[in-house]
Amino acid sequence: MKEYKLMKGNEAIAEAAIRAGADGYFGYPITPQSEVLEYLMAQKPHERTGMVVLQAESEIAAINMVYGAACTGKKVMTSSSSPGISLKQEGISYMAGSELPCVILNVIRGGPGLGTIQPSQGDYFQAVKGGGHGDYKLFVLAPSSVQEMADFAKLGFELAFKYRNPVLILADGIIGQMMEKVQFFDQQPRITDEEIIKKYPWTTTGKTPNRERNIITSLYLEAIVEEQHNRKLQEKFKRMEEDLMFEKIECDDADYILIAYGSVARICQKSMELARANGIKAGLLRPITLYPFPSKQISGLAGKVKGILTVEMNAGQMVEDVKLAVMGKTPVAFHGRMGGMIPSPEEIVSALKNKLIGG
Amino acid sequence: MTEEIIIAGFGGQGVLSMGKILAYSGIMQEQEVSWMPSYGPEMRGGTANVTVILSDERISSPILSKFDTAIILNQQSMDKFESAVKAGGLLLYDPHGITKHPTRKDIQIYKIDASEEAAKMGNTKIFNMIVLGAYLKVKPIVKLENVIKGLQKSLPSRHHHLIPENETGIKVGLEMAEKIN
Structure with missing residues (x-):
């Protein structure tokens, strides 16, 4: 059996990026995700695999380095926390428009503005509804454990290249800072330049005989061409449902369903256990992909239960998507904490009782 | 078996590393573990705490408000966490710098002049x-041998020469806890 390591989520995703054969990481430090860059620097991946790790002069520089490197078919990533992710949005929109693969990690902290360094899920809308300008989606993964931080680095690159689209890993300060045991997959070789030319014929790889030159752009001045480009993008965003992921825990006999993602789903699992110990049949649905969103699965459960409680570390963002899925079939309530406060398992049970069960 | 622990004190007392060694010891005996530190402004202001969970089953919430055990190393942490010990649980504290000693009757209280x-x-x-x-x-x-293995894992190899004195510290502690109630 493979060895278990005890690691922070931020360190685990950094180690996994090296092992996934990443070619480059460009970033700028910000709490609570600075360990990603620190770990990568300490590991000297240039010596391990030839991977480039670079601290850019700003978040904007970092995302544009990712943009440039992605054009050449390289596996590249960046990471930041909320204010830094806001700075990156222009580059992310350009990459979505240019159909470029990359992995972006957002370890969310409290906001708005400079906010606080403690955990939050206040960037849900920014993550799943676009974030930058224009009609686009990111493929959004929401890890709820250190193991998933590691696994999603590899999966993120696979999905980014499958769809030629940026993949966002949406974590928060809890997932980034806590240590759990984690097992790593074996080192994968980095892709060679020859393999890139063969596998990804769209890339800009310098002079290549026997083909037209490739142009990577998000600029289409003629409206009719831009519309065609948009139709193609939308069709792709819809196709992402192929890779929808979610987890259901004790939903089969449940009267009430908790819906939460990331670290809050872990807290809700404890709430579910407490509720069941009190004779309340509670279940948990955890969306693992936030885009695509498990709307059909939620809709399916809505017909069978007495109510749904959505729990988030924000003022109520994912609950809007839950309500769109439920379409009034069952009551949907919300419990949230903001600004870096973390809901306790007990207060979620109280919210379930007060807002849905009554008394 | 599930043990939910909070260790709380000043930054520099080794609160986080004690938690890390405990978590690694859990891994050495094939348990599930989680280690969740305070990393917010309270850390920058001097106090530090860490929630450690060791369990034979998958761990749900790494964030807790009630604990089986509280290990308390300063007054601020006593004020905050005495009430967070589950009924029948354990509170272990170092009296150094403690002005208001714990008063609860429904928990076990131990003192350690560490x-x-x-x-x-x-x-x-x-x-x-x-x-x-x-x-x-x-x-x-956790067994002492697993703690030593945990120390080997959590300390970088350049610090492995310090393991014997850490082991001595643990053995001294093993003789010292004094029951208060």
């Missing part, structure tokens, strides 16, 4: 290991 002992031994750095030893005397949730 800072005094560490000073007597002329090695204040093993303070946290003395506390860990005292905890393991009251609740032997």
